[in-house]
Amino acid sequence: MSRLVVVSNRVGDLRNPAQTGGLAVAVSEAIKDRGGIWFGWDGNTEDEADRSATIETIGNVQTILHPIASVDYQPFYLGFANSVLWPLFHYRADLVRYQQDYYDAYMRVNEQFADGLIPHLRGDDLVWVHDYHFMPLGAMLRERGCGAKIGFFLHIPFPPPDIFAALPNHQTIMEALLQYDVIGFQTFTDVTNFRRCVEEFTQAEVNGERFRFNGRVSVADRFPIGIDVEAFQKMASSKAEALFSEKFRRNLVADKQMIGVDRLDYSKGIPARFQAFSQMLTRYPELSKTVSFLQIAPPSREDIGAYAEIRDELERLSGTINGTFADFDWTPIRYIHRSVSRDRLAALLRTSQVALVTPMRDGMNLVAKEYVAAQDPEDPGVLVLSRFAGAAEEMPEALLINPFDVDEMADAFNQALNMPIEERRERHEILLQRTRAFDVHTWQERFVACLSDPGAWQTSIKTYDAA
The missing domain is CATH 3.40.50.2000 (Glycogen Phosphorylase B;)
Structure with a gap:
C-alpha cells in the first residue's frame, strides 16, 4: 500500500x-x-x-x-x-x-x-x-x-x-x-x-x-x-465531563443555554450573532432570565488589524448587551476569549440547548457536526446554521438562516428555543445519520x-x- x-x-x-x-x-x-x-x-x-x-x-x-x-x-x-x-x-x-x-x-x-x-x-x-x-x-x-x-x-x-x-x-x-x-x-x-x-x-x-x-x-x-462521530460522542458523555456538565448547569440561573464556538475571525459572523441575541431579548421579553448565551472565541492572528478590530467590537457589544439586559442574578452573554480543550467543548456542546453556527462564509465548519454528535438523542438541541457555511449543503434539517439578517436570526433563535421535542428528535436523527455517513x-x-x-x-x- x-x-x-x-x-x-x-x-x-x-x-x-x-x-x-x-x-x-x-x-x-x-x-x-x-x-x-x-x-x-x-x-x-x-x-x-x-x-x-x-x-x-x-x-x-x-x-x-x-x-x-x-x-x-x-x-x-x-x-x-x-x-x-x-x-x-x-x-x-x-x-x-x-x-x-x-x-x-x-x-x-x-x-x-x-x-x-x-x-x-x-x-x-x-x-x-x-x-x-x-x-x-x-x-x-x-x-x-x-x-x-x-x-x-x-x-x-x-x-x-x-x-x-x-x-x-x-x-x-x-x-x-x-x-x-x-x-x-x-x-x-x-x-x-x-x-x-x-x-x-x-x-x-x-x-x-x-x-x-x-x-x-x-x-x-x-x-x-x-468528524470522528463515535470519538466525539464519547468525549461529550464521559464521566468526567458529565460531572463538569452537572456542576455547570447548577451554576446557571437560566434554564437554557445557547452556545457559539468560533476562532475570533471576521468571517464567523460573531458581531451579528451578538446583535441578533440582543434583538431576540428585545422582541421576546418573556425570554429574559430563561436563556444565556456562551460565546467561546479563542484568539487568532491578532497581529492583523482586522482581528484586533473585531475583538474590540465583541467586547463592546457584550458589555453593552449585558449592561442593558442583565440582572443581579443573570448575565445574558458570557464571552470567553481563550482556548478551551476539545473534551471540555464536547461537554459544553452537549449541555447547550441551541448551537449558533452563523458564519458569513465558511468552508465547512465542523462545530456544526460536533454539536449534532454531542447531543443526547432523547433530548437533542437545535442547530442554527448559516446558509453560507459549507455544512449547510449537507445539513438542511438545521434551522438555516441568513447571517446578514439580524431580524431573521433573532426569530430563528426564538424558534430554536421553543421547538417541540418531537421536531427536535426528528431533525437530529437525520442530521446525525448524515454526519455519520460523511465522517x-x-x-x-x-x-x-x-x-x-x-x-x-x-x-x-x-x-x-x-x-
Whole structure:
C-alpha cells in the first residue's frame, strides 16, 4: 500500500486526542488510520545558524517539522496567506492588503518546502497537500521531478471568478493548481467556482470536472470533511465531563443555554450573532432570565488589524448587551476569549440547548457536526446554521438562516428555543445519520481513493443522501 504524505502549515499533536482546530483534528485522524509522513512548519520564527528540519516517529507516522526563516514568516503567513488569500477566499475583497513582497515570500516559502520535502518522497507515494498556504507546492514538486500522485484539498471556500480576479497573480495560482492530480473542495459551489475560474483564466481543456493542461489531466470534486462521530460522542458523555456538565448547569440561573464556538475571525459572523441575541431579548421579553448565551472565541492572528478590530467590537457589544439586559442574578452573554480543550467543548456542546453556527462564509465548519454528535438523542438541541457555511449543503434539517439578517436570526433563535421535542428528535436523527455517513474516515477514504486512481474516479452526483 502506498504511503500517505500529508503537507500542511502546522503538524497536529498526534499524542493529544483533545487537540482543537478543524484541519489538525481531521488530518490527525486520517494519517493515523493509514500511516505515513506529516510535513509542516516547525512553529518557530527565530533564526538559528544550524536550524534544520526536526524528524520524529510517532506510532506509524513520521513527522517532519520544517523551518521558515523569520524574514519570510510575516510576509508569507500574516501577509499573503492571511491578509490576501484568506479574506479574498471568504469573499471579503475589501479586506485584502496585497503587497508584492507578500507574494514573493509566499512563493519563496513554497519553494523551500518543496526542496525540504523532495528527498523524503518515493515514486509510489500519495502526496496530500492541504490548504491555501501551499497552492503552488504541487507545481514546484513537479519541477523537481516528483512523479508521485499529488492531491490538494482546500479547507476554506473557493471564490467565483469575479472575486478571484482581484488577486494580481490569479493566473499563476490557477495554473499551479492544475499540476495536481486531484483538487478537492468542501462543497459543490466551490467545485463550480473552480471550474469557472479554470475556464476564464487558463487555456485548459475542460470536460465536466476534468481538466487537461500542459499534458496533465486533473480531476476536481467535493470531499466534505467530517468528524470522528463515535470519538466525539464519547468525549461529550464521559464521566468526567458529565460531572463538569452537572456542576455547570447548577451554576446557571437560566434554564437554557445557547452556545457559539468560533476562532475570533471576521468571517464567523460573531458581531451579528451578538446583535441578533440582543434583538431576540428585545422582541421576546418573556425570554429574559430563561436563556444565556456562551460565546467561546479563542484568539487568532491578532497581529492583523482586522482581528484586533473585531475583538474590540465583541467586547463592546457584550458589555453593552449585558449592561442593558442583565440582572443581579443573570448575565445574558458570557464571552470567553481563550482556548478551551476539545473534551471540555464536547461537554459544553452537549449541555447547550441551541448551537449558533452563523458564519458569513465558511468552508465547512465542523462545530456544526460536533454539536449534532454531542447531543443526547432523547433530548437533542437545535442547530442554527448559516446558509453560507459549507455544512449547510449537507445539513438542511438545521434551522438555516441568513447571517446578514439580524431580524431573521433573532426569530430563528426564538424558534430554536421553543421547538417541540418531537421536531427536535426528528431533525437530529437525520442530521446525525448524515454526519455519520460523511465522517472523517469517509472523507479520507474518498480522497485517497480518488488520488490512487483519478482516471477511474466518478465525480459526485450533486446530492446528499441521508444514509
